[in-house]
Amino acid sequence: MTKRRIIVGISGATGIQYGIKALELLQELDIETHLIISKAAEMVRTYETGYKHEHVVSLAHRVYALSDVGAAISSGSFKTMGMLIAPCSVKTLSEIATGVTSSLLSRAADVTLKERRRLVLLFRETPLHAGHIKTMLQVTEMGGVVMPPVPAFYMQPQTIDEMITHTVARALDLFGFDIDIPRWEK
Structure with missing residues (x-):
């Protein structure tokens, strides 16, 4: 692959800040980003942040409409390093687990798995109830990585942004990126 590309999906769960931080960190690494934002994520953006839609989409190299199931990222022949969905809602997780894709967000994740590329949710x-746990197991058995955004307190974070940055950097570690964050060094 000549270009280092990654797909970033932002679904409607609380925590849109994780997806925004991923786009910011990937910009610093000069990684080409392909973004999909769900309608529910747009609602969450207005509830949880002061960010405008234009700012969020300006962080990505390419932005796709949720309904554009014919987009380049819906094809396995479009090479990427994989896909990060941050945050990932129950609905999105369930669509990925069943392979019943209703939007470009879940379709791109399905393609990522079928091409044996890295998918981090x-x-x-x-x-959690048993259905959530079974769905997480299904995605894991298909090759995806389910990573609840659990903060690391060993780094003694002073701000929410430090916790978000650390969590997102750890998720991006799974793609082989090396972001300068406090790491466990006992």
């Missing part, structure tokens, strides 16, 4: 739900 920052699953944002708690508490």
Whole structure:
């Protein structure tokens, strides 16, 4: 692959800040980003942040409409390093687990799995019932990585942004990126 590309999906779970931080960190690494934002994520953006839609989409190299199931990222022949969905809602997790894709977001994730590329889901739900756990197991057995965004306190974060940055950097570690963050060094 000549270009280092990654797909970033932002679904409607709380925690849109994780997806925005991923786009910011990937810009610093000069990684080509392909973004999909769900309608529910747009609603969450207005509830949880002061960010405008234009700012969020300006962080990506390419932005796709949720309904554009014919987009380049819906094809396995479009090479990427994989896909990060941050945050990942129960609905999105369930669509990925069943292969019943209703949008470009879940279709791109399905393609990522079928091509044996890295799929990382920052699953944002708690508490969990047995159905959630079984769905996470299904995605894991298919090759995806379910990573609830759990903060690391060993780094003694002073701000929410430090916790978000650390969690997203750890997720991006799974793609082989090396972001300068405090790491466990006992």
